[in-house]
Amino acid sequence: MNVELRKKAKELLKTKQVEMIIGYQRGPDGISATPVFITREEEAENLIWDVYCVYNLSNYLKDFPGKKIGIIAKECDVRSIIVLLQENQLKRDDIFIIGVECSGVIAEHTLASGKESPGELDFDEKCKACRPSTPRLYDYLVSQKDQKDKGVLPEENPYQDIRKFEAKSIEERFKFWQEEFSRCIRCYACRQICPMCYCPRCVADQTMPTWFSRAPDLEGNLAWNVIRAFHLAGRCIDCGECERACPVGIPLREVNKKIEKDIKELFDYEAGAGVDQKPLLSCFDQNDPEDFIR
Amino acid sequence: MKYAYYPGCSLHSTAKEYDLSTREVANALGIELIEIPDWVCCGATPAHISMHLLSLALPVKNLLLARRIGSYDIATCCAACFSRLKIANKFMRDNPRHRAKVNKILGEEYQGEIKVRHFIDILINDFGMKNLAPRITKPLEGLKVACYYGCLLTRPSDITCLDDLEEPHLMDDLMRVIGAQPVNWPYKVECCGASFSLTKTEIVLKLSNDILQMACDQGAEAIVVACPLCQSNLDLRQPKINKKFKANFKIPIFYFTQLIGLSLGIEPKKLGLKKHIVNPLPLLKEKGLLG
């Protein structure tokens, strides 16, 4: 299938349908995949697509306004592209989505262990909540018949960890997050890596007013991590990049998924469902639940 | 096609011929009806005017019994049973308070999930009229019938969900398929007087007289029903009506299953045609439908 991928990439560059293709190439370790930006036909030979292509490349799309960009995207990446389209950060005509069928990507720790071929347990956590699938939006689809059966099976209940945590006492929950957030050094790697974090100036950096403590103290860290997740409500497509990028290992997906679960339960809303979808917090239903209101 | 069959009391007594003809038709069409073992009365009219809980518990009891033999839809023929079972289901689905009470006294959890189907519904929507048409060997050509639906088959429409509330047509459609000619008449959903038959017979005589008169006025030669009580009032009371209103009705009252049975070529004997007060055989003979 890499053959097909490269052929299409070359064709796109040759016919000038795109000026650049954002994809993956094999990393220097010979196993992992790293992002690559291709502008010349011959470079297309480096393109790959396999279970090691973990990253969500859609984050790079916004960096090339006005250019025609081709991008290799799996289902979760496509959903983030959809959100960016909803939010007018991209123009549909400017991007060419080379969709790839995905049956799960590898967890980072597997890479570190140097294993050559992954077993089922080695799939990334995010893939366990997803089912092997074809992207919901693409301009060209590279099919992947050979790898389909190797995929990870979706979990029966994708939110059981969240539910389990919700069942804990309020003190336990506070203690857990206090400890997790206390490690936060406010490097904002989670923000920089997030395709949805494109605000010209993040509220965390604003000074007129200063919204919350900018120091890495408990108040500031908690406020930052809450508002980061809150600002992703209805927008986070669980690509998991934030958690992957966090240098101190805060389980950020556990916060994101909590909101993902709640908005599914409360509003039957799923981020990145389609380009015509309205932003979660810029629409409402007359019958939204209000049992929490006195 | 398999269904848990709930005949109800009438079909085991006064409306035996409804039961017979239903089983014959089902048999002929390959529809398997498994009679619910140990079924009890659905409560009919007395239960819900004496005790609401009982009126729900009785039908639910039957639904639970049906669940034991497998996950089949329930087939029923009697309009009253159909109505009671459907109403019980609605309460069990929508009303947590009643659901809790009923589940408590029956000792089982039930939430209204079993589907209750009238035999008309099964014939039309499961078996399908397209499939029925080629099975007709003796079309009832020339027989003008008035299809009489009565009160309970269509009402209340949000519970029965069977047919058009004011202008039902499913029986008419069936009659057309088997070659009979349904007349257009306005009394399809009038009341026959129902169980006043025993307590205030006068009322039944008046109401049933109106229905018979209207059917005859519109040119019907027979009336087709789907309710044992309607059948009994219109059939059994005809002599008395004739006497009281100085009329001369001799109009046979058929169950729709009997006529479908005839058209499928089933022997009239097996369809219980001799059990009627107004003997339908002369009419059928005259129309050449018995040969």
Add this chain to the structure above:
Amino acid sequence: MKIGVFTCHCGTNIAATVDVEKVAQAAAEFPGVTFSTAYNYMCSDPGQNIVKKAIKEHALDRVVIASCSPSLHEKTFRKCVEDAGINPYLVEMANIREHCSWVHPEGEQTTAKAIELVRIAVAKVSRDRPLEMTYTPIEKKVLIIGGGIAGIQSAIDIAFANYPAVIVEREPSIGGRMASFDKTFPTLDCAACILTPKMVTVSQSEHVTIHTYSEIEEVTGYVGNFTVKIRKKPRSVDINKCTGCGVCYGKCPVRVPSEFDQGLGKRPAIYIPFPQAVPNVPVIDRESCLWFTEQKCGICQKVCPFGAIDYDMEDEIIEEKFGAIIVATGFQQFDYSVYGEYGYGKFKNVITGLHFERMVNSSGPTGGKIIKPSDGKEAREVVFIQCIGSRDEQKGVPYCSRLCCMYTAKHALLLREHNPDAQAYVFYIDIRAAGKNYEEFVKKVQDEYGAIYLRGRVSRIFEKGDKLIVRGADTLSGAQIEIEADLVVMATGLVAMPDAVSLAQMLHIPYDQNNLFTEAHPKLAPVETITSGIFLTGACQAPKDIPDAVATASAASVKALGLMVQDKLAREPLIARVIPELCSGCRACIEACPFSAIETEEIEDLRLRRKRTVVKVIEGVCTGCGICTTACRMSAIDLEGFSNRQIMEELAVL
């Protein structure tokens, strides 16, 4: 920054439970406060003079008044400080009366709370920005959508004030529903006699332009500045050449049911809807015209002495600007064919009130004879059924249509007038005759015209021979009623037009669950909508009879004229403001704004050195709700008067 704090005793209203002097003393110590005093009645003239004097003497630039609720005196003190030379938006109030002295007992705690409230107000005022009223120009022209009696009355009122009005009417003639009525209750004036003069007035007015056979295509803009696209459908007759001589429709060979006569009469394919039509210019119905359906005939073109027939006419879209819009789109009849018990609309002799109006009209299709449509014979026994569709949550609408009781009474009266042998039976639920001389009218119909009123519903109608058997209950006597009727007249309710929702969406005005347009306030702003510059009249808002339609038409006109007479439109500056550098152009605010007050614009981003799309607030439209400010993740849109800095400052001193 020099903040002055003025604490009010409000007689004993505040002073009884709050130590006012202590509050004033404490306030003097707050950061930025250079002057603090207390007075008995701050809102009185002497009180206001204290404020003005202190501003001058102490060169104050911001003011906090600690007194009552801002809903009472915010305006007073804005004016007061403005008189003293301070921007009126640099004053804040601390509500130490309603929120403090009146709800807590006398004591240290209450005084302490009052001091905190003042501290919060001081914090807020320190972040206030001087603001100026905004002004938007006004296009001095009013659009009236709908040319029925309400629209006509609006146009007349606007024109009377010498402002231009444009009526857009979908049908080939103005006049609306009223044109097809026979007589009007309770005075029995003939509808045409009172409507036609108004139609003529409006058509001859130099200030009124009428676009008939036209529809609204698109509305953009905002109060004072609406841009409207109007689609003029092809009439196929040149309105400037035609003299209305009528030769064309005299010769047309086609006959189709007349819409105006509710299908009781026929009309040619080229026709005027009714003799008094305005404009008196025919229209070709292309669906039935032989030229358009079979490419033959063409007689009208041949016989027209003025060459006015133009088969090649096409849709024309014109664009005009308006300062205000009056919506007068009216109603449609409830479709009674949902009632199976009344024959699903299949019985020929079951008709609606509008049919009856045409029948009873002496220039109508039956020449004023009340007949059975099935055989044309005169009807004697006529049953009227009220509340068809109205007050019926199952099959119709839950509301009362308000006028059916009256028009049914009128019909019963006219029936007897036209045929003294006839008998009217009226089935009703309640008689709702609230209106001037309405109850008297119904009484007269019952007493003098022998109409038999039966309180109850009709359960079934069926045909028997050439009669209709009407079965119902008279709940007052408890009797079952069966009437052998010749004719049944349904008092069908009034419901929203089928395209009401799409029009509402085009205009950005809300509509209710019945698709009726919603007024800004049901009592205090009954002809306004929440979209400023758009007003409602007539039955598009709720069922209305002619007097109500005319009254709301004039009310809406006054509201529109109130805009027209202003040179420019003054708007409170407490509106949203975009900080373009912070805006990503995601448009979450545009989606959330209930008033469509935000649009996009392209800016040159100096930092990125490229063009970028951001949003901007349309000042004339923004109402200052602040919903956008929370939809915005980047806080790029803020609300003046309740800005992020102001609120965060308030929170900071808590």
Add this chain to the structure above:
Amino acid sequence: MNKSQIPDHSPQKNSGDRNLKAPIKDFEPKIVGFLCNWCSYAGADLAGTSRIKYPPNIRVIRVPCSGRVNPLFVLNCLMNGVDGVLVSGCHIGDCHYSEGNFYARRRFAILKRLLEYIGIDPRRFQMAWVSAAEGERWAKLVGELVEEIKEAGPNEHFGGNR
């Protein structure tokens, strides 16, 4: 009454006492209420004109609409040691701006669950609909809130750095 519960108003000690938490036994919680101008603020005004008594623990921040209340305001309050936060708007259907409370309802449904999830006592952030006619309800609501937050105790987790 313990002196330390009275907010300090001397400028030199503007933020001095805040580290000290009142002893729990006569803890007087500090509650911030964001009230929409048209319904809830007017309802609170009505409680005043009707002279209905309620505890003085609430500080009202007037906003035009519940849809104006940014979750950052709420977070800011909680992080600064405020014991309870209330957002109050018009009843559904009564919004002066027709839709503002719909947005607020959606937004705070998410925030409330999220705050609970990370271990913040649900009693500390609450939402209510109070109309302009509900003066009595307003007073009752404040009374209830004060009781609930007293039970929850002081917001000790945060505010230490002020």
